Amino acid sequence: MDIDLRQRAWRGIAAGMRSLLLLVALAAFSSTGSAGADSGTGQISIVSPPDRSVLETPLASLVVRLQSGSVDELQLFVNKRRVSLPKRDYSHYTVCFDGLGLMSGANEIKVVGMKGGKKVEELKSRVFYRSDLFADASSAPDGFTRYQYHGYQTEKVCMPCHQLDFTAASEGETPAASSPCYQCHKKMLSTYANVHGPAAVWACLSCHNKKGTPKLVAVKPDSKSCFGCHEDIWSPMKYGHGPTAAGSCATCHDPHASNYRYFLRTSAGDLCLGCHEEIATKPHVIVGFSNAGHPVRRTPDPYHPGREFTCVSCHNPHAGSSPVFLQNYDGVAPASDFCKKCHGM
Ligand code: HEC
Numbered sequence: 627m628d629i630d631l632r633q634r635a636w637r638g639i640a641a642g643m644r645s646l647l648l649l650v651a652l653a654a655f656s657s658t659g660s661a662g663a664d665s666g667t668g669q670i671s672i673v674s675p676p677d678r679s680v681l682e683t684p685l686a687s688l689v690v691r692l693q694s695g696s697v698d699e700l701q702l703f704v705n706k707r708r709v710s711l712p713k714r715d716y717s718h719y720t721v722c723f724d725g726l727g728l729m730s731g732a733n734e735i736k737v738v739g740m741k742g743g744k745k746v747e748e749l750k751s752r753v754f755y756r757s758d759l760f761a762d763a764s765s766a767p768d769g770f771t772r773y774q775y776h777g778y779q780t781e782k783v784c785m786p787c788h789q790l791d792f793t794a795a796s797e798g799e800t801p802a803a804s805s806p807c808y809q810c811h812k813k814m815l816s817t818y819a820n821v822h823g824p825a826a827v828w829a830c831l832s833c834h835n836k837k838g839t840p841k842l843v844a845v846k847p848d849s850k851s852c853f854g855c856h857e858d859i860w861s862p863m864k865y866g867h868g869p870t871a872a873g874s875c876a877t878c879h880d881p882h883a884s885n886y887r888y889f890l891r892t893s894a895g896d897l898c899l900g901c902h903e904e905i906a907t908k909p910h911v912i913v914g915f916s917n918a919g920h921p922v923r924r925t926p927d928p929y930h931p932g933r934e935f936t937c938v939s940c941h942n943p944h945a946g947s948s949p950v951f952l953q954n955y956d957g958v959a960p961a962s963d964f965c966k967k968c969h970g971m
């Protein structure tokens with residue numbers, strides 16, 4: 627996760643705030659839900675995400691329950707940085723926000739309840755954004771558990787105000803405003819520059835099983851859901867790359883949206899190093915007298931103007947005919963033929 631991405635998340639929120647408060651003016655709200663890390667005085671509590679949650683998305687929602695009339699403003703800090711919140715009506719029992727930007731790994735969400743300019747209460751929730759792409763974020767500390775929000779126990783708190791029965795919803799293209807996912811998950815798409823075909827048309831249920839367990843589970847393995855629309859040109863290749871061969875397409879591609887091309891979860895230049903750190907620490911491909919090895923990154927690529935030169939300039943990220951999946955190389959011709967594609971020696 628880079629800073630830039632997180633800032634974008636918040637810009638999106640500020641822009642999208644013409645809220646629907648009137649809809650719920652009369653809604654009642656039961657008093658279950660989990661407290662934050664600090665027990666506090668009970669004037670406010672963080673309902674979602676619960677303390678010590680593990681999420682697998684850089685965006686999270688924040689739902690805070692309020693005692694009637696206890697606060698007239700909330701302040702939010704994500705990793706000690708103040709984040710401005712859109713306007714909400716604090717006379718309600720519950721206030722909801724979407725699209726908190728998280729960093730990969732450990733995050734601290736702090737909510738401060740204010741009344742008349744004075745601090746009433748302060749609560750924290752620790753959230754771990756887990757990702758296979760970053761060594762230090764690939765497993766959560768002890769005591770943290772995967773947050774499974776969808777399911778009757780957790781959802782019932784929200785049901786007075788939100789529609790959470792999806793059994794009759796369409797699995798195909800749906801206008802945004804009538805998608806049952808839109809209200810709570812719109813920032814998953816609106817935050818990013820590139821949105822993936824089926825997500826862009828809110829066909830969320832083409833990949834999330836509305837009858838599955840746990841509720842709304844993504845169809846697995848990923849490769850099956852991807853190959854429903856993308857031809858499988860990789861399995862037949864002689865050598866398959868670890869995560870692609872395992873069918874974990876979503877490890878590298880965000881199935882929904884991203885600021886990077888091909889919906890990559892991070893830039894093509896950083897993507898590979900998350901799992902192959904060692905490549906950056908020793909000379910690669912050639913060991914010359916300078917001992918520097920072959921460059922693995924150049925912007926722009928001197929041989930292919932308009933592109934960046936990265937690992938994928940030489941390696942196919944999915945599969946190939948040579949053991950290291952060299953691009954456009956049959957694995958039989960002399961290795962120099964591969965080098966000539968750029969160097970024309
Ligand atoms: C008292 C009614 C009420 C309850 C209970 C409630 N919500 Fe909301 N929620 C709303 C309203 C109203 C909105 C529209 C945004 C606004 O004006 O607050 C909303 C919006 C949201 C959003 C989108 C926020 C945004 O920034 O666009 C999310 C996410 C959300 N709710 C999740 C939840 C979850 C999860 C629960 C249960 C833990 C829950 N809500 C319980 C009334 C409620």
Ligand code: HEC
Nearest residue numbers: 685686687773774775776784788792806807810830834842
């Ligand atoms: C009432 C708000 C709300 C609605 C409506 C909603 N979600 Fe969610 N969803 C959440 C919250 C809150 C989480 C927890 C993660 C987060 O904070 O974003 C979540 C998490 C998820 C997860 C991760 C697994 C889990 O259960 O935690 C999936 C998958 C998901 N939602 C899919 C969907 C799809 C698909 C739809 C539409 C059919 C949908 N959601 C509608 C609020 C909602």
Ligand code: HEC
Nearest residue numbers: 681682683807811824825828829830833844848851876881
């Ligand atoms: C092309 C298939 C596909 C489509 C379409 C799709 N999803 Fe997903 N979604 C996935 C997969 C696969 C995962 C699991 C990702 C992973 O394992 O990291 C996922 C994960 C999620 C998560 C959970 C992130 C977390 O906390 O783990 C949410 C929330 C979610 N999807 C919501 C949606 C919504 C809302 C839509 C519609 C706008 C949608 N999805 C459309 C495939 C899809």
Ligand code: HEC
Nearest residue numbers: 822823824832848851852854855856875876879881888889
């Ligand atoms: C319901 C059909 C559908 C499913 C399922 C699906 N895709 Fe797509 N995908 C599309 C469409 C439509 C496009 C847009 C094609 C275009 O704009 O050229 C697209 C585009 C892409 C692109 C960009 C390709 C390019 O050349 O720009 C990538 C990468 C991608 N999908 C990956 C995936 C992955 C990974 C999965 C599985 C998690 C998946 N897709 C599942 C329909 C689907």
Ligand code: HEC
Nearest residue numbers: 849852853856869870873874875877878879888894938943
């Ligand atoms: C190790 C990371 C990684 C995994 C795993 C991965 N991809 Fe990719 N994928 C990439 C990268 C990087 C690119 C961009 C390649 C480039 O820039 O030339 C890409 C490009 C693509 C494209 C568009 C260009 C093309 O080659 O057609 C599609 C479609 C695609 N991937 C689908 C998939 C599917 C489906 C899977 C699972 C079977 C998958 N990917 C698994 C990293 C990955």
Ligand code: HEC
Nearest residue numbers: 758759867868869877897898900901937938941943949950
């Ligand atoms: C999620 C982790 C992950 C990511 C991201 C990843 N790889 Fe891999 N890669 C693996 C695994 C696992 C293997 C199999 C290791 C083995 O068999 O020794 C592998 C094997 C390879 C091999 C073959 C190594 C050998 O000795 O045979 C190459 C080449 C490679 N990866 C290149 C890349 C490139 C280029 C990227 C970026 C597009 C990338 N990898 C991204 C996990 C990853």
Ligand code: HEC
Nearest residue numbers: 898899902905906910911920921922936937939940941950
């Ligand atoms: C100039 C083309 C080129 C670039 C750029 C490149 N590689 Fe390689 N890579 C190769 C070739 C050729 C081999 C086989 C070398 C050998 O067998 O000694 C290889 C081997 C590998 C291997 C397996 C052997 C080993 O050294 O561990 C991995 C893993 C790998 N590359 C990953 C990467 C990653 C990650 C990047 C980007 C940081 C990258 N490569 C950039 C051409 C390249």
Ligand code: HEC
Nearest residue numbers: 911912918920921924927928929935939940964965967968
């Ligand atoms: C996909 C294109 C590509 C391929 C294939 C490729 N190279 Fe390169 N090579 C580059 C780029 C880009 C540079 C950096 C040139 C620059 O910065 O001006 C470079 C630089 C070099 C250099 C000069 C090193 C330096 O520090 O200036 C040598 C030597 C070299 N390559 C050898 C090879 C060999 C041997 C192979 C085959 C194993 C190969 N290259 C394959 C793109 C490639």
